[in-house]
Amino acid sequence: MKQVTIYDIAKEAKVSVATVSRVLNGTAPVKISTRAKIEALIQKHQFQPNAMARSLLSKETGIIGVILPDLTNPFFPEVFAGAEKEAQESGHTFLLCNTMGDYAKESEYLNIMQEKRVDGILFIGGRINLKECEPDLVQEMVEHAKKIPMVLINGNLRDTELTRVATDEYAGTMLAMRHLIELGHKRIGFIGGESHMTTTSNKLRAFRKSLRDAGLPVREDWILPDSFSMESGKQQMENLLEKKDRPTAVCCVNDFTAIGAIKTAIEHGLKVPDDMSIVGFDDIPLAHHVIPELTTVSQQASELGRTAMKVLRQLINKGKVKKLTSLEPQLAVRQSTAPAMMPSYSESFREISSG
Amino acid sequence: MKQVTIYDIAKEAKVSVATVSRVLNGTAPVKISTRAKIEALIQKHQFQPNAMARSLLSKETGIIGVILPDLTNPFFPEVFAGAEKEAQESGHTFLLCNTMGDYAKESEYLNIMQEKRVDGILFIGGRINLKECEPDLVQEMVEHAKKIPMVLINGNLRDTELTRVATDEYAGTMLAMRHLIELGHKRIGFIGGESHMTTTSNKLRAFRKSLRDAGLPVREDWILPDSFSMESGKQQMENLLEKKDRPTAVCCVNDFTAIGAIKTAIEHGLKVPDDMSIVGFDDIPLAHHVIPELTTVSQQASELGRTAMKVLRQLINKGKVKKLTSLEPQLAVRQSTAPAMMPSYSESFREISSG
Numbered sequence: 001m002k003q004v005t006i007y008d009i010a011k012e013a014k015v016s017v018a019t020v021s022r023v024l025n026g027t028a029p030v031k032i033s034t035r036a037k038i039e040a041l042i043q044k045h046q047f048q049p050n051a052m053a054r055s056l057l058s059k060e061t062g063i064i065g066v067i068l069p070d071l072t073n074p075f076f077p078e079v080f081a082g083a084e085k086e087a088q089e090s091g092h093t094f095l096l097c098n099t100m101g102d103y104a105k106e107s108e109y110l111n112i113m114q115e116k117r118v119d120g121i122l123f124i125g126g127r128i129n130l131k132e133c134e135p136d137l138v139q140e141m142v143e144h145a146k147k148i149p150m151v152l153i154n155g156n157l158r159d160t161e162l163t164r165v166a167t168d169e170y171a172g173t174m175l176a177m178r179h180l181i182e183l184g185h186k187r188i189g190f191i192g193g194e195s196h197m198t199t200t201s202n203k204l205r206a207f208r209k210s211l212r213d214a215g216l217p218v219r220e221d222w223i224l225p226d227s228f229s230m231e232s233g234k235q236q237m238e239n240l241l242e243k244k245d246r247p248t249a250v251c252c253v254n255d256f257t258a259i260g261a262i263k264t265a266i267e268h269g270l271k272v273p274d275d276m277s278i279v280g281f282d283d284i285p286l287a288h289h290v291i292p293e294l295t296t297v298s299q300q301a302s303e304l305g306r307t308a309m310k311v312l313r314q315l316i317n318k319g320k321v322k323k324l325t326s327l328e329p330q331l332a333v334r335q336s337t338a339p340a341m342m343p344s345y346s347e348s349f350r351e352i353s354s355g
Numbered sequence: 356m357k358q359v360t361i362y363d364i365a366k367e368a369k370v371s372v373a374t375v376s377r378v379l380n381g382t383a384p385v386k387i388s389t390r391a392k393i394e395a396l397i398q399k400h401q402f403q404p405n406a407m408a409r410s411l412l413s414k415e416t417g418i419i420g421v422i423l424p425d426l427t428n429p430f431f432p433e434v435f436a437g438a439e440k441e442a443q444e445s446g447h448t449f450l451l452c453n454t455m456g457d458y459a460k461e462s463e464y465l466n467i468m469q470e471k472r473v474d475g476i477l478f479i480g481g482r483i484n485l486k487e488c489e490p491d492l493v494q495e496m497v498e499h500a501k502k503i504p505m506v507l508i509n510g511n512l513r514d515t516e517l518t519r520v521a522t523d524e525y526a527g528t529m530l531a532m533r534h535l536i537e538l539g540h541k542r543i544g545f546i547g548g549e550s551h552m553t554t555t556s557n558k559l560r561a562f563r564k565s566l567r568d569a570g571l572p573v574r575e576d577w578i579l580p581d582s583f584s585m586e587s588g589k590q591q592m593e594n595l596l597e598k599k600d601r602p603t604a605v606c607c608v609n610d611f612t613a614i615g616a617i618k619t620a621i622e623h624g625l626k627v628p629d630d631m632s633i634v635g636f637d638d639i640p641l642a643h644h645v646i647p648e649l650t651t652v653s654q655q656a657s658e659l660g661r662t663a664m665k666v667l668r669q670l671i672n673k674g675k676v677k678k679l680t681s682l683e684p685q686l687a688v689r690q691s692t693a694p695a696m697m698p699s700y701s702e703s704f705r706e707i708s709s710g
Contacts, residue, residue, distance in 0.1 A: 016463050031462075063467065071432035071451075072640065081427055084453065093463055095471075096426075096451035098439065107386075108371050108448055112418065116450075116471050230644050263644060285427065289585050289618060291646060 004045040006060070010091035013038050017062030017091040064092050064312065065113035065148075069101040069125030073228065073256060074284045075301055076124065079153065082305025083122060090313060092119070101126045103137055110144050120149040120312045122305075128155030129197045149315035153308045154299075156198065163315060165308040165325045169199055169281075172297040172329035173206035173251065176279045179295070179331055180249045181214045184340035185277060189222030189247035191236040192257030200225055203253055203281065222247050226257075233260025241268050248276060248340045255280035255287050255296055262290070262336060273338035283332055292335035299329055359400040361415070365446035368393050372417030372446040419447050419667065420468035420503075424456040424480030428583065428611060429639045430656055431479065434508065437660025438477060445668055447474070456481045458492055465499050475504040475667045477660075483510030484552045504670035508663045509654075511553065518670060520663040520680045524554055524636075527652040527684035528561035528606065531634045534650070534686055535604045536569045539695035540632060544577030544602035546591040547612030555580055555608060558636065562606055577602050581612075588615025596623050603631060603695045610635035610642050610651055617645070617691060628693035638687055647690035654684055 006024070010017045015034060022030050023038045030038075041047070064087065068076045084094060095118065097109035106126050113121055121144070127137045138157045144150065145162055152164045180188055190207050193200030204223070211218050221243065224236040233252060237260070240246055252258035258280030262272050270276050272292055280287060283298035304327055314321045361379070365372045370389060377385050378393045385393075396402070419442065423431045439449060450473065452464035461481050468476055476499070482492045493512045499505065500517055507519045535543055545562050548555030559578070566573050576598065579591040588607060592615070595601055607613035613635030617627050625631050627647055635642060638653035659682055669676045 015459075018467060019463065022466070030466075071426060072429065072436055074427065074429060077426035077432065080453070084455075093460075093467060094453065095467075096453065098435070098449065098451065100439075104370075105448075108373065111377070111384075112373060112448060112450075230640075259644060263646060266646060285585075286641065289614060291618060291621060 004047050006047075007090050009038065009041050009045065009047055010062075011089065013041050015091065016093050017060065018093055019062075020091075021060060021062055060119055061117050062092055063116070063118045064094050064309070065109075065116075065118040065121045066094055066096045067099060067106060067109050067113070067121060067123045067126075068096065069099055071096075071098050074286060075254070075282045075299075078284065078301035079124060079305040079308075082302035082307075083309040084305070085302070086306040086309040087313075092309075092313075099126055103127050107137075107140060110140065114144065114148060118148065120151070120316050122151055122153060122308055122312060124153040124155065128152050128157055129199055131196055131198055131201055133157055149312060151308050151312045151315065153304060154199070161323060163311060163321055163323060165304065165311055165327070167299045167304060167327045167329050169202040169329070170206045172281060172299070172331075173203040174210055175329065175331040176251055176281065176295075176297050177207060177210035179333065179337065180251065180277060180279060181210065181216070183249070183277065183337060185247075185249040186216050186340070187219070187222075187245075187247040187249070188216070189219070189224070189240055189250045191224050191226075191240070191250055191252045191261055192228060192232055193225045193253030194227055195225045200253060203251075207251055219247070225253070228254055228256055230256045230260035230263075233257030233262075234264045235260075237261040237264035241265070241270075246276075249337070250276065250278050252278065252280050255282045255284045255294060258294055258296065258336070259286065259290055262292070262294075273336050274341060277337040277340070279337055287332070288334060295334045295337040296332050297329050298332045300327060303327065359402050361402075362445050364393065364396050364400065364402055365417075366444065368396050370446065371448050372415065373448055374417075375446075376415060376417055415474055416472050417447055418471070418473045419449050419664070420464070420471075420473040420476045421449055421451045422454060422461060422464050422468070422476060422478045422481075423451065424454055426451075426453050429641060430609070430637045430654075433639065433656035434479060434660040434663075437657030437662075438664040439660070440657070441661040441664035442668075447664075447668075454481055458482050462492075462495060465495065469499065469503060473503065475506070475671045477506055477508060477663050477667060479508040479510065483507050483512055484554055486551055486553055486556055488512055504667060506663050506667045506670065508659060509554070516678060518666060518676055518678060520659065520666055520682070522654045522659060522682045522684050524557040524684070525561045527636060527654070528558040529565055530684065530686040531606055531636065531650075531652050532562060532565035534688065534692065535606065535632060535634060536565065536571070538604075538632065538692060540602075540604040541571050541695065542574070542577075542600075542602040542604070543571070544574070544579070544595055544605045546579050546581075546595065546605055546607045546616055547583060547587055548580045548608030549582055550580045558606075558608055574602070580608070583609055583611055585611045585615035585618075588612030588617075589619045590615075592616040592619035596620070596625075601631075604692070605631065605633050607633060607635050610637045610639045610649060613649055613651065613691070614641065614645055617647070617649070628691050629696060632692040632695070634692055642687070643689060650689045650692040651687050652684050653687045655682060658682065 010020045099105040127133050154166045226232040226236050280294045280296035283296045287294040287296050365375045454460040482488050509521045581587040581591050635649045635651035638651045642649040642651050
């Protein structure tokens with residue numbers, strides 16, 4: 001017979017693990033009716049945690065800490081919502097910390113998570129996305145991970161063995177680029193992303209590789225990294241349109257920059273996708289609410305969160321986990337990409353007119 | 356001479372109050388260099404909390420709990436970002452809890468906030484937005500507020516004295532409606548919002564009042580409450596367009612539903628704003644990134660968060676605060692509204708063609 005756990009009790013009582021823990025440990029008041037329901041279930045299942053289980057139990061708070069960089073970018077709330085959905089079964093509750101990518105705040109919140117005795121930490125963005133992370137910031141993470149199970153989402157810290165769940169961003173950009181190239185585009189630019197972040201360099205590596213593989217030129221003056229905001233997408237599309245010749249397609253670092261880029265292109269009288277195809281990355285909910293609907297690489301943000309939470313739970317339960325769980329991205333073809341319009345003609349026309 | 360407080364020390368050391376508290380109380384390790392900096396400042400200012408201050412101090416965690424309903428609606432991250440900005444000065448850090456508007460989760464998180472000894476709670480959405488909130492849910496809030504300073508944002512619990520900061524939603528909808536009426540619209544509908552929520556009923560009250568004041572008909576079949584999502588805006592615009600005659604302008608419960616409504620209207624071949632004016636409510640960042648840019652009522656979400664945090668800090672410091680701090684909304688006129696096109700003609704035309 002499978003042994004009944006605190007999670008089973010929580011699930012059957014439709015309460016969180018934290019509440020069952022409160023009843024078992026008497027650490028805080030619980031509503032009388034809820035307490036009665038839980039006690040009845042403990043009775044029914046003859047749930048008697050042995051000494052070791054009890055000591056484990058009294059340590060468990062049922063709380064997961066989530067450290068993320070920017071709640072105003074809808075990608076992160078989506079990842080979180082996935083983790084939350086996954087945690088419904090196990091009754092975990094969450095404390096979220098928003099760092100604005102500030103490393104000092106990350107340190108602060110890591111300390112708070114430890115003080116507040118969370119059962120595990122999901123960490124996304126900030127220092128784990130740096131191409132070069134300072135050794136003491138790395139060391140701090142390693143130290144915390146020794147004490148609290150931790151999963152890094154879409155990031156990495158070099159020379160550490162921290163557990164990771166990540167979308168294969170390189171493969172995702174390859175999908176987007178192959179799509180553009182198959183549509184006949186030969187003149188492709190790249191917009192957005194901070195250069196010191198791995199997400200940018202991963203995507204740019206794939207961008208360059210796919211062009212070279214197809215025997216197409218890599219036009220460095222059409223590669224315009226900046227940041228991850230809509231404003232950044234607008235600004236860089238402005239810059240791109242000021243050039244004497246321009247690409248017929250643009251690959252953007254994320255959906256936010258793609259949406260900004262589309263808006264500016266349309267404001268300049270271009271038709272998207274007829275005059276210019278634009279592809280994003282992330283597949284935020286907004287992607288199919290804008291006009292034209294955005295062709296983008298789906299990270300399956302919700303699935304990413306779910307998977308990270310699953311892996312974290314295994315870590316908490318001292319299960320065996322892979323060091324890296326990789327998620328395959330998918331291309332969502334919508335309305336912002338179309339075949340290149342007479343590429344040879346427009347190309348030569350532009351070259352003549354700009355020459 | 357003004358007495359130096361823990362907040363002054365934190366500010367000068369560029370660390371959070373929680374960190375200073377850790378140094379003073381020795382509750383958790385602090386990086387050596389940081390500790391040295393803080394100790395030097397304590398020395399410099401001869402910061403000697405007296406017995407009472409020390410007891411207060413040791414109770415203070417520097418942490419604010421935020422309980423909100425749905426992080427995937429960008430309005431809430433914006434409010435939070437405002438509170439966070441305001442708290443930078445005082446060095447407070449935040450623990451966020453996402454409830455999905457589930458009252459049991461709200462209770463859960465209220466308990467956790469108490470266990471984790473936060474200094475104060477900001478509460479937005481969920482039960483405080485109900486037209487009729489169950490007495491035990493109200494009582495629970497009152498009990499928690501006795502122990503932990505609490506500020507309700509954009510909500511209320513009847514017959515309680517809880518401190519509130521709120522946008523005047525009634526006045527905001529009046530602004531939107533007056534704008535439409537001044538543009539010559541005589542046929543105006545309303546989309547979105549759950550009927551049992553006060554935000555919906557406040558806005559609908561203003562909607563009806565402004566029509567009556569202008570001597571215009573209130574067409575009940577054009578009032579289509581539902582929920583607060585883009586999907587809901589799309590669905591209700593579908594329903595509206597299926598009717599044999601339709602309004603020339605629509606007032607939406609929030610920006611999400613307005614953006615959904617615009618998309619569906621355009622997909623049905625209508626021009627926005629030429630064939631139909633659409634106005635939103637909230638002014639989420641997206642509002643000026645969509646095409647056409649959304650005319651909307653600005654709640655100044657960030658300002659709302661800032662103000663709530665200011666009031667909460669006063670409560671924490673035992674200062675005097677008003678029971679209700681009200682924010683005046685503003686109308687942001689952009690591209691989704693325009694003068695009604697020959698209203699008398701189109702009106703009679705539609706009546707004839709549909710009759």
